[in-house]
Amino acid sequence: MDTLLKESAEWSVRMHASIAIGTEFISDGNRWRCTDKGTRTIVAIKLDQDDPSWYNGPPYSVAEAVFDEHDLEAVALSMEEWLEMYGEG
Helix, strand or coil: CCHHHHHHHHHHHHHHHHCCCCCEEEECCEEEEEEEECCCCEEEEECCCCCHHHHCCCCCCCCEEEECCCHHHHEECCHHHHHHHHCCC
């Protein structure tokens, strides 16, 4: 297996293990909060609303998104960590 692919897969496994329901994380430069966790997936809401009541749930007033093992390759637990990996652009 290519080294980069192996590192990405290992990162994905580490992120899945690190994220629990309620954990906030960064993906695509945006903050998300885990609302459910499956065997290989994370379900989360994007934290981009001014009114915090939108995040009361379930059910939530904002759409939930599913992150699979490929999506988790681009997830970090802090903005600093994410910027270090992917830069500002």
